[in-house]
Amino acid sequence: MSEKTIHIVSHAPHANMPAIPAALEQPSGVLFDARNRPLQDLRISLTDKCNFRCVYCMPREIFDNDHVFLPRSALLTFEEILRMTKIFVAHGVSKIRLTGGEPLLRKNIEQLIEQMAKIKTVDGKALDLTLTTNGAILAKKAQSLKDAGLSRITVSLDALDDATFKRMNDADFPVSDVLNGLDEAYRVGLDSIKVNMVVKGGMNDQEILPMARYFKNTPYTLRFIEYMDVGASNGWQMQEVIPSAEVVRRINEEMPLELVPPKNVSDTAERWRYKDGSGEIGLISSVTKAFCHSCVRARISTEGVLYTCLFATEGYDLRSLMRNGKSDAEISTALAHLWRARGDRYSELRSAETEGIAPARKKIEMSYIGG
Numbered sequence: 001m002s003e004k005t006i007h008i009v010s011h012a013p014h015a016n017m018p019a020i021p022a023a024l025e026q027p028s029g030v031l032f033d034a035r036n037r038p039l040q041d042l043r044i045s046l047t048d049k050c051n052f053r054c055v056y057c058m059p060r061e062i063f064d065n066d067h068v069f070l071p072r073s074a075l076l077t078f079e080e081i082l083r084m085t086k087i088f089v090a091h092g093v094s095k096i097r098l099t100g101g102e103p104l105l106r107k108n109i110e111q112l113i114e115q116m117a118k119i120k121t122v123d124g125k126a127l128d129l130t131l132t133t134n135g136a137i138l139a140k141k142a143q144s145l146k147d148a149g150l151s152r153i154t155v156s157l158d159a160l161d162d163a164t165f166k167r168m169n170d171a172d173f174p175v176s177d178v179l180n181g182l183d184e185a186y187r188v189g190l191d192s193i194k195v196n197m198v199v200k201g202g203m204n205d206q207e208i209l210p211m212a213r214y215f216k217n218t219p220y221t222l223r224f225i226e227y228m229d230v231g232a233s234n235g236w237q238m239q240e241v242i243p244s245a246e247v248v249r250r251i252n253e254e255m256p257l258e259l260v261p262p263k264n265v266s267d268t269a270e271r272w273r274y275k276d277g278s279g280e281i282g283l284i285s286s287v288t289k290a291f292c293h294s295c296v297r298a299r300i301s302t303e304g305v306l307y308t309c310l311f312a313t314e315g316y317d318l319r320s321l322m323r324n325g326k327s328d329a330e331i332s333t334a335l336a337h338l339w340r341a342r343g344d345r346y347s348e349l350r351s352a353e354t355e356g357i358a359p360a361r362k363k364i365e366m367s368y369i370g371g
C-alpha cells in the first residue's frame with residue numbers, strides 16, 4: 001500500500017494576542033497609522049474554502065483532497081463579524097469588502113449582508129458594501145444578494161477562452177458560468193460592476209486583448225491585476241509578472257487609451273479610458289508601482305485574525321479577544337494601538353528584497369486572508 005502525504009498548510013503562523021492597554025479610549029472616528037494613513041477600508045474573509053483551484057492562489061498540489069480546511073467552530077460567526085465591523089466603523093472604516101476563499105460558499109451570506117447593510121458610517125452614511133467572487137454561482141445568487149442590500153460587486157475572470165480559463169481555475173468551470181453571473185448581477189441592479197483579471201505571463205497574457213475587446217463598451221469595468229507574490233504556495237517568479245505598462249502598451253496599440261486622473265488618493269487602480277469614449281479600464285500594479293503610501297486597508301481572516309498588510313507575517317487574534325469576553329471598549333482600544341503602530345509597506349520594499357523571486361519568509365495565503 002502506498003503512503004499518502006497529508007498537506008496541512010498553516011495559514012496563520014503568528015497570531016499574536018493583542019495587548020489591551022490599561023487606559024481605554026473612545027474611538028474618535030479617525031485613526032492614523034505610523035505613516036499617517038487613516039483606517040478606512042476593511043476586507044473580511046468569510047471562508048477559506050473555494051470551488052476553484054486557481055493556479056496562482058490555491059494550487060491543487062497543495063489544496064488537494066487531503067487539505068484540511070478550518071473547522072466551522074474556527075470561523076467567525078455572523079454575530080462576531082458584525083461586532084467587529086461596528087468596532088472598525090467607529091474608527092473610520094466606510095468601505096467593507098467580503099471575500100474569501102469564495103464568499104458565496106458561506107452559508108446564508110445574505111443574512112450577514114442584510115445586517116451589515118444597516119450599519120452606518122461615522123458620518124451617518126450607508127457603508128460602501130461590496131464583495132469579490134469568482135462568479136461561478138453568481139447567476140443563482142445575484143438577486144438574493146441585491147435584495148439583502150449588497151451595493152456593488154467585483155467578479156474575477158482571467159480569460160474568455162474556455163481552455164485557458166479552465167487551466168487557470170483548474171476546476172473545470174466554463175467561462176459562460178461567469179458571464180451569466182455578470183449579466184445577472186447587472187440585470188438585478190448591482191452597481192459599478194468590476195471584472196478582475198490576474199495576468200500571469202505565459203498562462204493567460206494572450207487573453208489581454210480579447211478581454212479588452214469584449215468588455216469595451218459594456219457596463220463592466222475591466223481591471224488588470226499584476227500577478228503577486230502572495231502566500232507561499234504559488235511559486236511566484238518575477239518573470240511571470242506582466243507589468244501594467246505592458247498591458248497598456250498592448251491595448252493602446254489597437255484601442256488608443258489616455259490616463260484618467262484618480263478620484264481618491266487611496267485608489268489602488270490606475271484608470272485609463274478609451275479615446276473613442278467607449279469606457280475605461282483599471283490597472284492594479286501592486287508589483288511594479290507599489291501603492292503602500294496610500295494603503296488604508298485592514299484585513300480580517302476567516303478565523304478573526306487581523307492583518308494590517310496583505311504580506312504580513314504576523315496577525316492579531318481578535319476572535320480570541322471576543323471569545324474571552326473582552327468588551328467593545330477593550331477591543332476598540334487594542335485595535336487603535338495596533339493601527340497606530342502600523343508601518344507596513346511590503347510592496348515598496350519588495351523589489352529590493354526579492355530580486356525576482358518571492359522571499360522565503362512565511363506569508364499568508366490569499367485564499368485565507370482574501371484579496
Ligand code: SAM
Nearest residue numbers: 057100101102132133134156196227228366371
Ligand atoms: N474567490 C474570490 C475571487 O476569486 O474573486 C475572492 C477571493 S480571491 C483571493 C480575491 C482576488 O484575489 C481575486 O480577484 C483573485 O484573482 C486575486 N488573487 C488571488 N491570488 C492572486 C495573486 N497571486 N496575485 C494577484 N491577485 C491574486
Ligand code: SF4
Nearest residue numbers: 050052054057101134
Ligand atoms: Fe478561489 Fe478566488 Fe483563490 Fe481562485 S482566486 S482559488 S476563485 S479564492
Ligand code: SF4
Nearest residue numbers: 292295309310346347
Ligand atoms: Fe498595503 Fe501591504 Fe499592499 Fe503595501 S504591500 S499596499 S501596505 S497591503
